[in-house]
Amino acid sequence: MDTTKLPKMLYGGDYNPEQWDESIWPEDMRLIPLAGMNIATVNVFSWAMLQPNEDTYHFETLDRIMDMLHKNGIYACLATSTGAHPAWMARKYPEVLRTDFNGRQRKFGGRHNSCPNSPLYRSLSTQLAAKLAERYKDHPALLLWHVSNEYGGECYCDRCETAFREWLRAKYGTLDKLNEQWNTRFWGHTFYEWDEIVLPNALSEQWSSDRTCFQGISLDYTRFNSDSLLECYKLEYDAIKAQTPDLPVTTNLMGTFKGLDYFKWAKHMDIIAWDNYPSMDTPTSFTAMTHDLMRGLKSGAPFLLMEQTPSQQNWQAYNTLKRPGIMRLWSYQAVAHGSDSVMFFQLRRSVGACEKYHGALIEHVGHEHTRVFRECAQLGRELDSLDTKLLGSRLPSRIAIMYDWENRWAIEYSSGPTIDLKYVDEIHNYYRALYEQGHQVDIVSFEEDLSPYAIVLAPVMYMVKPGMAARIEAYVAAGGKFVTTFFSGIVNENDIVTLGGYPGELRGLLGIWAEEIDALFPGHHNRIVMKDSLGNLQGEYKCSILCDLIHSEGAEVLAEYGDDFYKGMPVLTRNRFGSGEAWYVASSPDADFLQGFLGALCDSSNIKPLPGKQPGVEVSLRSREGRSYLFVLNHNAAEVTVELGEFAGVDLITGTAVSGQVPLAGCDVLIIEQFA
Ligand code: GLA
Numbered sequence: 001m002d003t004t005k006l007p008k009m010l011y012g013g014d015y016n017p018e019q020w021d022e023s024i025w026p027e028d029m030r031l032i033p034l035a036g037m038n039i040a041t042v043n044v045f046s047w048a049m050l051q052p053n054e055d056t057y058h059f060e061t062l063d064r065i066m067d068m069l070h071k072n073g074i075y076a077c078l079a080t081s082t083g084a085h086p087a088w089m090a091r092k093y094p095e096v097l098r099t100d101f102n103g104r105q106r107k108f109g110g111r112h113n114s115c116p117n118s119p120l121y122r123s124l125s126t127q128l129a130a131k132l133a134e135r136y137k138d139h140p141a142l143l144l145w146h147v148s149n150e151y152g153g154e155c156y157c158d159r160c161e162t163a164f165r166e167w168l169r170a171k172y173g174t175l176d177k178l179n180e181q182w183n184t185r186f187w188g189h190t191f192y193e194w195d196e197i198v199l200p201n202a203l204s205e206q207w208s209s210d211r212t213c214f215q216g217i218s219l220d221y222t223r224f225n226s227d228s229l230l231e232c233y234k235l236e237y238d239a240i241k242a243q244t245p246d247l248p249v250t251t252n253l254m255g256t257f258k259g260l261d262y263f264k265w266a267k268h269m270d271i272i273a274w275d276n277y278p279s280m281d282t283p284t285s286f287t288a289m290t291h292d293l294m295r296g297l298k299s300g301a302p303f304l305l306m307e308q309t310p311s312q313q314n315w316q317a318y319n320t321l322k323r324p325g326i327m328r329l330w331s332y333q334a335v336a337h338g339s340d341s342v343m344f345f346q347l348r349r350s351v352g353a354c355e356k357y358h359g360a361l362i363e364h365v366g367h368e369h370t371r372v373f374r375e376c377a378q379l380g381r382e383l384d385s386l387d388t389k390l391l392g393s394r395l396p397s398r399i400a401i402m403y404d405w406e407n408r409w410a411i412e413y414s415s416g417p418t419i420d421l422k423y424v425d426e427i428h429n430y431y432r433a434l435y436e437q438g439h440q441v442d443i444v445s446f447e448e449d450l451s452p453y454a455i456v457l458a459p460v461m462y463m464v465k466p467g468m469a470a471r472i473e474a475y476v477a478a479g480g481k482f483v484t485t486f487f488s489g490i491v492n493e494n495d496i497v498t499l500g501g502y503p504g505e506l507r508g509l510l511g512i513w514a515e516e517i518d519a520l521f522p523g524h525h526n527r528i529v530m531k532d533s534l535g536n537l538q539g540e541y542k543c544s545i546l547c548d549l550i551h552s553e554g555a556e557v558l559a560e561y562g563d564d565f566y567k568g569m570p571v572l573t574r575n576r577f578g579s580g581e582a583w584y585v586a587s588s589p590d591a592d593f594l595q596g597f598l599g600a601l602c603d604s605s606n607i608k609p610l611p612g613k614q615p616g617v618e619v620s621l622r623s624r625e626g627r628s629y630l631f632v633l634n635h636n637a638a639e640v641t642v643e644l645g646e647f648a649g650v651d652l653i654t655g656t657a658v659s660g661q662v663p664l665a666g667c668d669v670l671i672i673e674q675f676a
């Protein structure tokens with residue numbers, strides 16, 4: 001989707017008028033534009049209304065909603081409603097119901113409740129998408145398609161089991177190959193017939209959703225499940241595209257959600273859209289990282305913030321209100337990282353069921369004289385004044401962090417060496433060290449072209465997929481700086497260990513080998529003792545979780561362990577390789593180490609931080625056609641003085657020229673267009 005063609009930044013959110021009396025609709029149409037909103041996501045959960053039985057469709061209510069939106073100058077992000085099937089369907093065709101991890105077939109209820117491999121679910125959902133596309137293809141309100149809603153969850157039914165066997169057959173070709181790649185001689189699990197293979201759940205190989213006896217089958221099931229749901233999405237996508245080839249189609253993703261390989265999904269989405277629900281104590285760097293991950297799904301293309309709450313959620317244990325100014329600040333944070341929309345769940349609170357206490361533009365009182373409405377309306381005026389300036393702009397970066405869903409699944413399915421290793425946390429540690437120093441980062445897939453980057457970080461690259469080692473070697477040989485860490489280069493794409501010493505295929509590049517891996521108890525640490533200083537990095541730091549016991553075989557040793565029987569063994573190494581450098585960090589270091597280390601790497605690559613960075617203040621830069629926009633977000637409650645250095649321009653929110661030292665109130669934001 002080319003967002004540069006949009007008339008304005010998209011501002012709006014989920015709107016479910018079919019859930020309340022039509023007499024209220026005119027008031028909705030007064031209030032939504034009053035808040036400066038221009039888009040409504042409609043028809044997200046209306047399947048039962050649209051299709052009361054197998055042979056009947058009723059589109060009249062949706063027709064009225066679509067017409068009403070158009071009449072009031074509001075675009076429709078039109079959803080297909082297939083995220084929850086109707087009750088009659090479950091009764092008539094129990095095959096549409098999922099079977100859970102414990103092997104129980106579900107009854108009707110909840111949402112995300114349809115078996116992705118049910119032929120009936122697939123045909124009925126695709127048929128609905130096709131009918132919607134046919135009916136609304138020329139509707140003037142229609143801007144964007146929204147397939148289903150927040151895909152996720154698993155099914156362990158017999159149909160999925162059969163489909164899994166077919167998926168495996170396509171992947172491995174022969175059972176010999178499968179037996180070898182799953183190492184089924186372990187515990188005598190050799191398969192002689194495809195039909196002997198059953199799904200890995202509580203009835204078979206897994207004792208919990210993330211603990212398994214056989215990583216190979218569990219990993220493949222997770223891939224298969226992601227592919228099965230993607231297949232459902234693609235069927236609807238194709239049905240829609242057949243009618244409206246030029247309209248963008250998306251679905252709402254969930255950031256670091258574990259279950260789906262979003263890099264694979266992204267290839268079938270016209271624009272990335274995602275739902276941002278941080279808790280009030282989520283670090284701002286974590287949210288920033290998640291936005292960057294979503295931007296990375298399409299190699300840096302702008303994305304849509306599809307949902308966030310204007311005030312509070314309902315599904316957390318304690319649903320704290322976003323304090324005054326926070327909704328605005330976090331909205332701009334999304335824009336700062338590449339969003340071309342600010343959208344909410346939801347525009348009006350419902351009267352019943354589990355989301356009635358979820359925040360909304362229009363509170364239960366029903367009028368505009370509320371804090372939340374005022375804050376939304378203020379943001380609406382500001383976004384309106386930004387006009388088309390930021391649309392389509394990108395975030396230039398010379399630093400990339402590699403991220404991979406399959407790698408995460410494999411790490412977290414691993415039985416040993418520790419249960420404390422959480423892939424996303426390790427990624428976040430590295431991200432945060434750069435964020436805290438004002439460095440802009442791209443998060444990229446294992447397949448991404450690395451040549452634009454001066455520095456590539458690959459924390460815990462446990463799984464090395466075919467061809468990857470050679471690509472990384474070529475990148476480093478050509479002058480790149482590559483950093484990887486403990487527990488890397490261990491297995492192939494099926495979790496089979498690469499023999500001959502860790503880090504396997506990366507061993508030549510890194511110039512080290514790891515003999516053993518020590519797991520530390522919670523609260524325990526070892527020490528990283530620097531041999532000399534490296535930039536600001538000197539003295540000692542702590543490290544924890546895992547310690548690789550490594551030997552140098554050519555790499556320069558910059559730091560050694562300070563404790564235990566492996567005291568004196570290397571913990572930080574650099575191997576010169578071609579014109580570049582390959583670094584190994586053999587444990588999980590503390591934040592001070594990472595800041596010093598990454599600061600030194602950036603210095604040596606002549607990468608300067610963005611202006612305006614200080615504690616609690618976030619900075620980012622978007623640019624388009626030679627124009628640059630610096631975002632400065634004050635996450636502190638108190639006012640700060642921002643130091644802009646040589647950066648000078650006009651603050652797009654206030655229209656005033658800013659340069660040098662600029663006061664910035666608590667929770668406030670600057671978006672500075674640099675003087676030409
Ligand atoms: C998700 C869903 C919405 C709604 C919100 C509530 O993001 O997509 O339908 O349930 O959560 O936070």
Ligand code: ZN
Pocket residue numbers: 098099115116117118155156157158159160
């Ligand atoms: Zn199923």
